[in-house]
Amino acid sequence: MRIAELSQKTGVPVPTIKYYLREGLLPSGELTSPNQARYDNRHVQRLRLVRVLLDIGRLPIATIRDLLAALDRPDPDVHSVLGSALPAILTTRDTVEPAAVTAAKARVDDLVARRGWLVGSGAPARQAAAEVLAAFEQVGADVADLLEQYADAAERIAVHDLRFVGRTADAEEMLHAAVVGSILGDSLLAALRRLAQEHESAKKFGIRRDDC
Template identity: 45%
Template structure:
């Protein structure tokens, strides 16, 4: 198909497609003449992945380029591809140097050791967790660390489900793409489901039924 057809199929404007090609996110089409290129299903699939990482995953173009570079590297083990995707997820920022940050770093290090996780407190996700816990500590919710093991139980369950999904994919190109989707888009899915569960839990505990009925006279 020509670039116009690729644009119609994916909803991505032609200038944007050309930009992705220039930035190395999308491979160039196969030249059919000096001024025209042909694009196939592989381009369409990659373009849809790029848009999903942008629109749902919330990643920047530079981060997507790094992830796709890992996906396209045949020598890189799947574990490293997963790491490349996971490292691009958390918010960028420097950790503060205060009592709350020190307490959070300690809590995260102890959690990793206690759970026997094959990672390290210097990993990007661990640093993100430390920053989040430190921020909670600064606003008077340092006791949230008491819930870390309950959160870890849920995280392990979701991680196993993610990798079980990945393991069902047979072709290598499907496998590495599934790693990225399960990591980046899976996080968006889980966060949205967590918000839905919060609404349900809140309604059950504080909601409209029983003693908590809204508008009921005391």
């Protein structure tokens, strides 16, 4: 298909598609003449993925480029693909003291060991969790209790997430599902957490709302 049809199929305007092509977020089409290219269904899929990562994941362009490069490697695996997206999701370096992060990292490593989680020692999520935990400590939260509660919730959700990823046998589709599910899942959880918080807050502080 031509670029106009690609635009029509995905709802992404042609100038935006051209921008993604220039930024390396979308592979070039097959050239059919010096200034005309042909696109296929892989472009449609890739374009939808880019939109989710940009609009919902709010990932920076450079991170999306890294993530897509990891996806396009000859033998990509879920761990390295998801790992390449994490550092950008959490950038707290400027906010939190390095010594506090080191102490928090020990807590996270201990949590992983105690729960018997099979997680690589260099997994970026260990560092990411440590940085947020240190930021929590800075505002006076009881992190020990907090960490266990959140880890319980994460465990339950991960079981369900893997069921979602595992429903297809195709390796490429599975990776696609893992990336999309990770990004969307964070947002869905955040929105539902706000709703549940409003409920808890209404119960706790006895707020009555006419529009409930």
